[in-house]
Every structure is written in structure tokens, then in C-alpha cells.
Amino acid sequence: MDFDFDLVVVGAGVAGALTACTVKAAKPGARVLILDAGNNGLDATQRAAFVEAYQLSPGKGVPTPYADLLNNKDGFAPSQDGVSNPVVMNQYYDQSGTTDLFKSGFQRMTGGSTWAWRGNTPRWLANDFRLNTVYGRGVDWPFDYDELEPYLVRAEQELGVSGDDAEWASLTRRSADFPMPAIAPSYGDLVVREALAGMPPIDNVDVVPITTPQARNSREYQGRSSCQGNSSCLPICPSGAKYDAGHHVGKAVALGVDLKPACVVTKVVPQQDGSSTVVFKDWTTADLAEQSVTTRQLVLALNAVEIPRLWLISGLRNTSDQVGRNLMDHPTDEVVGLLAEPVFPFRGPQSTLGIENFRDGLFRKDTGGFRMTIGDDGWGRTQSPEAALDALMWDKAARKILLTGAKLQEAVNHRVTRMLRFSYSTEQLPNPDNRVTLSDKRDVLGLPRPKIAYRVDAYSKAALTYGHSVAHRIWQYLEGTVGATEIAPAAPAGTYKGSGHLMGTMRMGTAAADSVVDPSGQSHDHPGVWVVGSAVFPTGGTSNPTLQLAAVTLRTADALAAAL
Structure with a gap:
């Protein structure tokens, strides 16, 4: 036929x-x-x-x-x-x-x-x-x-894919190097990585940020440009590097x-x-x-x-x-806060560093593994710069103007330049x-x-609770070392967001x-x-x-x- x-x-x-x-x-x-x-x-x-x-x-x-x-x-x-x-x-x-x-x-x-x-x-x-x-x-x-x-x-x-071969050597066996070197960390990444270098282990797990492999060019590759640091790569990369x-x-x-x-x-x-x-x-x-x-x-x-x-x-x-x-x-959530000094997010991809050490261990018999992301996008889905501006300018409940002019500009600058998030995406069992x-x-x-x-079953909910606990303890450490204010300290009550991972x-x-x-x-x-x-x-x-x-x-x- x-x-x-x-x-x-x-x-x-x-x-x-x-x-x-x-x-x-x-x-x-x-x-x-x-x-x-x-x-x-x-x-x-x-x-x-x-x-x-x-x-x-x-x-x-x-x-x-x-x-x-x-x-x-x-x-x-x-x-x-x-x-x-x-x-x-x-x-x-x-x-x-x-x-x-x-x-x-x-x-x-x-x-x-x-x-x-x-x-x-x-x-x-x-x-x-x-x-x-x-x-x-x-x-x-x-x-x-x-x-x-x-x-x-x-x-x-x-x-x-761009990545750092040395950083990933202990996590996954590789038979070939990454096609490209890792995307360069942002200034905020460097500040956070240096601050966490002296942090004691959490539950015997080292808190070590490493570079996240990304399908994003760190140099010209296959006819696509290198990353230009536009910061709008979610949803769309202007240059096509992603x-x-x-x-x-x-x-x-x-x-x-x-x-x-x-x-x-x-x-x-x-x-x-x-x-x-x-x-x-x-x-x-x-x-x-x-x-x-x-x-x-x-x-x-x-x-x-x-x-x-x-x-x-x-x-x-x-x-x-x-x-x-x-x-x-991968049910996910995030804990956000403000650092004492500006770290100037929104420069480069939404994230270049992650914490991978909570993805595996004996705890997975009872609790899902999770990977953590250190955000370069301010407060991620918790509050955009647009929403931060609106919150500082206008009290919706009272329908009252709060700040205008130079005072508003100063307040927005103070908040947006110090924003940082720690996200955790959790394992989900087939059901x-x-x-x-x-x-x-x-x-x-x-x-x-x-x-x-x-x-979302108990296995994933336990992972969400544990992920929040780890993020909370990281914020506590930052508060005592470089100065920070955690904005969402309360443990989540079954809250989660979608990761888009169908x-x-x-x-x-x-x-x-x-x-x-x-x-x-x-x-x-x-x-x-x-x-x-x-x-x-x-x-x-x-x-x-x-x-x-x-x-x-x-x-x-x-x-x-x-x-x-």
C-alpha cells in the first residue's frame, strides 16, 4: 500500500x-x-x-x-x-x-x-x-x-547547554563535557554564594550553591547568539540565546x-x-x-x-x-526577603545558581527530594516590580494613596534592588x-x-514543608551574617505553585x-x-x-x- x-x-x-x-x-x-x-x-x-x-x-x-x-x-x-x-x-x-x-x-x-x-x-x-x-x-x-x-x-x-563540569562532577557521571562554559553568575549570585560559604550544614547536608546548567548560550552556538543578559527570558529571550x-x-x-x-x-x-x-x-x-x-x-x-x-x-x-x-x-513555592545591601537583581537570566544537595538521600523514603533555586528575578512570582510599585503607591483596602514623587521613587529603589528569593521544586510520586x-x-x-x-499527596506536601524549612533557615543565617529580612517566615499551609512540568x-x-x-x-x-x-x-x-x-x-x- x-x-x-x-x-x-x-x-x-x-x-x-x-x-x-x-x-x-x-x-x-x-x-x-x-x-x-x-x-x-x-x-x-x-x-x-x-x-x-x-x-x-x-x-x-x-x-x-x-x-x-x-x-x-x-x-x-x-x-x-x-x-x-x-x-x-x-x-x-x-x-x-x-x-x-x-x-x-x-x-x-x-x-x-x-x-x-x-x-x-x-x-x-x-x-x-x-x-x-x-x-x-x-x-x-x-x-x-x-x-x-x-x-x-x-x-x-x-x-x-552551558554548565560547569567541575561543579557537577560529584552529582552525575558524565562521559563528555558541557558544550559550553557556564553562564556567568550575577553580582547578587556572588554576594549570596560568598555569604553562604560559611553556613553550617542543614541536617548534615551542605548548603552549596552551584551553577545551574541551562539551554542558554554562554557563547555563540549553532547560529544563535550568546546571552545578552536581557532578564526577560521568561517568557521570551529577545536575542534567541535561550x-x-x-x-x-x-x-x-x-x-x-x-x-x-x-x-x-x-x-x-x-x-x-x-x-x-x-x-x-x-x-x-x-x-x-x-x-x-x-x-x-x-x-x-x-x-x-x-x-x-x-x-x-x-x-x-x-x-x-x-x-x-x-x-x-513539581509542586513549588518560594520564600522571599530583602538583603541589607543592594544586589541589583533583574540582570541576566532568572536564575544561574541552584542548591542541588537536597535532591537525594535516605529521607526520600518518606519525603520527596527537591532542588532549590536562587533567583535573579527579585521576588519571582511572589511580587513583580510592577506589583511592588503598586503596593508602595496605593493602599487598595483603604483606597488611599501612600507615596508619590521622590519618596515613592526612593522606596521602590530600596525594595527592588534588595529583593531575593529561594525557591524549592519538589518531587511528586506517580498516583x-x-x-x-x-x-x-x-x-x-x-x-x-x-x-x-x-x-498533591503527603509525600510531596512533606517535601514542600521541608523545602520551606530549609529556605527559612538560610534566611535566618543571612540575617545573622550579611543582614537580611525574611518576608514570608510562616510555614505554608499546603500552598504550592505549578512548575510547568507536565x-x-x-x-x-x-x-x-x-x-x-x-x-x-x-x-x-x-x-x-x-x-x-x-x-x-x-x-x-x-x-x-x-x-x-x-x-x-x-x-x-x-x-x-x-x-x-
């Missing part, structure tokens, strides 16, 4: 773009198509327009640069209940009746959520892949760190991969011979008529919410009953009751929206009875259908998932190329 394509990839984020590039490079004659819901340009002109939109907007939220994608003629119209596409955030989910809220959203754009990520790419630790064997928690991965390590090297090279998946989408197109943007896949129909029919709608067309293509191999490269949603809409087999289950994030199913509510294309059931729901494993895909990423139930990205993660690990998902994707792409 003659198929339209040898490979169709659904989704143009990191996983989808890397898959298309890898397969096309290995098999130049293969006919490869990427279908993506986004419709944003990937050239310098489009980036400049996004940057200008962000700079001119009085608000500085994650969707700010992309606001014009929401309601113009090239985007989805808002639905009656206010849910808009293609930039999709938390309000898109149906979370009625859930215990806690799943607080992480995503961007429906070509390039995926790399249009809004921080760029942090620390490696997972060896024990993150064997959590059950070592600590009796969660499950083990079907392969270990050593087997994935060569792909981590490739992933770092593909994304362009990696986004548009880099590999463009590379794929240059290799001969076909790209169809503005196309939402509405159904996949696997055939007995391993091929598939892929049904989609181009949302820029007036009639929204369904179209279809046939393919020898199919890769689902959406995220951990959208892949199970499409799987369930398509009515695909689910022998393991694991499709949509085990949704994970089959944390799941994605189909809602009765529909999106603007008439498809069921994802219904999410979610809660993981789980399409578990990888060796047996069809308890996993959705095999160790290569191919469906147990539907040979010829593959899944890439963090949806296949059996556990959530103790740090950002992007580097790991890129490595696992490259491993799958090699197997897929061999299958072609």
Missing part, C-alpha cells in the same frame, strides 16, 4: 521537532510530516514582534508576548465560556470536583512550551531512575541512568520535512498493518472541514495532557488502563488517581476538553499489563504508534524534565529510524 508519508509527527515542541530532525537526518529519503496546532512564525521578524509586544505591555505575564495570537483572525476565536486558543493556559482544563488544582499550563504554539520556559537543564540523578529499588517508592524506569547517559550528552549538544524548539523545527524543514501549522489532530486510526490514518482540522479554514493523511509510522509528540486526551478521543486500546493516569508536576480523562465540556473545535483529577500519563515500561509504551517508546497495544516527551516518564524525578525528555526522545527516534 502507498502511504502519504513514512512518518507523521503530531506536535512541534522539543520532542516532536527532535524526532523529525533525527529521523530525517538518518533516513534522508523518508517522507516526514509535522502536524502542529500552532500558527506562529519562527523567524527573526516574528521573535521581534513578540519581544515588542512584551516590552510595550504594562503586564508581564507568560502569555503577554503572544496576546495577538489569541483573538485575531489567525487564531481560534474565544469560546462562549472564555476559553481561548491557541495559547492555552490553566483555564482550558476542566477541574471540577478535583481535590487540588493542577496549576501548570502550556502554550499551543509551534515550538511548544519552550516559548515560555526558563531554560534550566540539570540532569536527573541516578537514583531518580530507580526510586522503587532504592527507596521503595513509585516505580523504576525500564532503563537506568547509565543507559540514558549517552543520549543526555546528545541532548545537551542539540539544545546547547533554546526554543523553533530551532529544530526550522532545521527539520531545511532537511526536507513538511510542516503543516494550525492543524489540530482530532483522531488517529491505527490499522492492522501498523500504519495509521491521522484526521485533523486546519483552524484557519472557514469550514473547519476534517482532512486526513496516511502514514507508515505515527509519533504523538504532544504533552502529558494532550496525548492521553487524543488517545481517549480516538478510542484507542488501553490494555494497561494507564492511559491518562499518573499525571505529575493513578491523578489522571486526565475526557470532559463533557467542549473546546472551540467541538472536541472534549481534558478533565483533570489531581491532588509529566506522566503514558507510562513507559516493559510489560503491556502496567505500561502504555515499551522502553523504545512504541505502543504495546498499537505497533506503529509511538509516544515521545515527558508523558512517558514513569516517575517525575527531582529536577526539570526537558533535558531528560530530549534524551529519551533521541533514544526513541533512533529506534524509529531503524524501524523505517
Whole structure:
């Protein structure tokens, strides 16, 4: 039978773009198509327009640069209940009746959520892949760190990761150096690192800030500039020094991969011979008529919410009953304060230093591991400079002006230049009751929206409490040494934020009875259908998932190329 394509990839984020590039490079004659819901340009002109939109907007939220994608003629119209596409955030989910809220959203754009990520790419630790064997928690991965390590090297090279080899030598085994030297710490980083150099261990754990590996160029790399220190890299890097998946989408197109943007896949129909029919709608067309293509191999490269949603809409087999289950994030929070002297944040990336020593230890039998971030972005999500100005100028409750003129300027300068935060992102165990199913509510294309059931369990809540305790003790030490004022000393009462790390729901494993895909990423139930990205993660690990998902994707792409 003659198929339209040898490979169709659904989704143009990191996983989808890397898959298309890898397969096309290995098999130049293969006919490869990427279908993506986004419709944003990937050239310098489009980036400049996004940057200008962000700079001119009085608000500085994650969707700010992309606001014009929401309601113009090239985007989805808002639905009656206010849910808009293609930039999709938390309000898109149906979370009625859930215990806690799943607080992480995503961007429906070509390039995926790399249009809004921080760029942090620390490696997972060896024990993150064997959590059950070592600590009796969660499950083990079907392969270990050593087997994935060569792909981590490739992933770092593909994304362009900067890091300090010496600082990470004791944490993770490496077979190759980082592609680039580490991003230079800011002045505030140097002040804090020097202040913490004499701090006694906390619970026998050394508090040692080290450089955070980042997919951000410390020098020119793969045609992208070095970091210019713009400080607005979340959500968008003005210079393009921070990696986004548009880099590999463009590379794929240059290799001969076909790209169809503005196309939402509405159904996949696997055939007995391993091929598939892929049904989609181009949302820029007036009639929204369904179209279809046939393919020898199919890769689902959406995220951990959208892949199970499409799987369930398509009515695909689910022998393991694991499709949509085990949704994970890294629940996070922060403790903020003011240093006695100015440290001048907002220069360079949001963070260049982290504390990694609380990610692993015997405590993980009872409490999740966590990594800590030292912020260069003031008070992070606790209070922006804009909100600080507003709080000093206006008493909302009393509806009264507080400060104006020179006194206001002095107060803002005093606060903003001394801001510092310590954040902690915590491990979350896979829980089959944390799941994605189909809602009765529909999106603007008439498809069921994802219904999410979610809660943060005692393991993660204990990690949040412990992370807060560590941050609090660090602030106490700074208060007694360099002078500092902690602003949020009270222990959190179950509070958390989302990290934007959508993981789980399409578990990888060796047996069809308890996993959705095999160790290569191919469906147990539907040979010829593959899944890439963090949806296949059996556990959530103790740090950002992007580097790991890129490595696992490259491993799958090699197997897929061999299958072609």
C-alpha cells in the first residue's frame, strides 16, 4: 500500500521537532510530516514582534508576548465560556470536583512550551531512575541512568547547554563535557554564594550553591547568539540565546520535512498493518472541514495532557488502563526577603545558581527530594516590580494613596534592588488517581476538553514543608551574617505553585499489563504508534524534565529510524 508519508509527527515542541530532525537526518529519503496546532512564525521578524509586544505591555505575564495570537483572525476565536486558543493556559482544563488544582499550563504554539520556559537543564540523578529499588517508592524506569547517559550528552549538544563540569562532577557521571562554559553568575549570585560559604550544614547536608546548567548560550552556538543578559527570558529571550524548539523545527524543514501549522489532530486510526490514518482540522479554514493523511509510522509528540486526551478521543486500546493516569508536576513555592545591601537583581537570566544537595538521600523514603533555586528575578512570582510599585503607591483596602514623587521613587529603589528569593521544586510520586480523562465540556473545535483529577499527596506536601524549612533557615543565617529580612517566615499551609512540568500519563515500561509504551517508546497495544516527551516518564524525578525528555526522545527516534 502507498502511504502519504513514512512518518507523521503530531506536535512541534522539543520532542516532536527532535524526532523529525533525527529521523530525517538518518533516513534522508523518508517522507516526514509535522502536524502542529500552532500558527506562529519562527523567524527573526516574528521573535521581534513578540519581544515588542512584551516590552510595550504594562503586564508581564507568560502569555503577554503572544496576546495577538489569541483573538485575531489567525487564531481560534474565544469560546462562549472564555476559553481561548491557541495559547492555552490553566483555564482550558476542566477541574471540577478535583481535590487540588493542577496549576501548570502550556502554550499551543509551534515550538511548544519552550516559548515560555526558563531554560534550566540539570540532569536527573541516578537514583531518580530507580526510586522503587532504592527507596521503595513509585516505580523504576525500564532503563537506568547509565543507559540514558549517552543520549543526555546528545541532548545537551542539540539544545546547547552551558554548565560547569567541575561543579557537577560529584552529582552525575558524565562521559563528555558541557558544550559550553557556564553562564556567568550575577553580582547578587556572588554576594549570596560568598555569604553562604560559611553556613553550617542543614541536617548534615551542605548548603552549596552551584551553577545551574541551562539551554542558554554562554557563547555563540549553532547560529544563535550568546546571552545578552536581557532578564526577560521568561517568557521570551529577545536575542534567541535561550533554546526554543523553533530551532529544530526550522532545521527539520531545511532537511526536507513538511510542516503543516494550525492543524489540530482530532483522531488517529491505527490499522492492522501498523500504519495509521491521522484526521485533523486546519483552524484557519472557514469550514473547519476534517482532512486526513496516511502514514507508515505515527509519533504523538504532544504533552502529558494532550496525548492521553487524543488517545481517549480516538478510542484507542488501553490494555494497561494507564492511559491518562499518573499525571505529575513539581509542586513549588518560594520564600522571599530583602538583603541589607543592594544586589541589583533583574540582570541576566532568572536564575544561574541552584542548591542541588537536597535532591537525594535516605529521607526520600518518606519525603520527596527537591532542588532549590536562587533567583535573579527579585521576588519571582511572589511580587513583580510592577506589583511592588503598586503596593508602595496605593493602599487598595483603604483606597488611599501612600507615596508619590521622590519618596515613592526612593522606596521602590530600596525594595527592588534588595529583593531575593529561594525557591524549592519538589518531587511528586506517580498516583493513578491523578489522571486526565475526557470532559463533557467542549473546546472551540467541538472536541472534549481534558478533565483533570489531581491532588498533591503527603509525600510531596512533606517535601514542600521541608523545602520551606530549609529556605527559612538560610534566611535566618543571612540575617545573622550579611543582614537580611525574611518576608514570608510562616510555614505554608499546603500552598504550592505549578512548575510547568507536565509529566506522566503514558507510562513507559516493559510489560503491556502496567505500561502504555515499551522502553523504545512504541505502543504495546498499537505497533506503529509511538509516544515521545515527558508523558512517558514513569516517575517525575527531582529536577526539570526537558533535558531528560530530549534524551529519551533521541533514544526513541533512533529506534524509529531503524524501524523505517
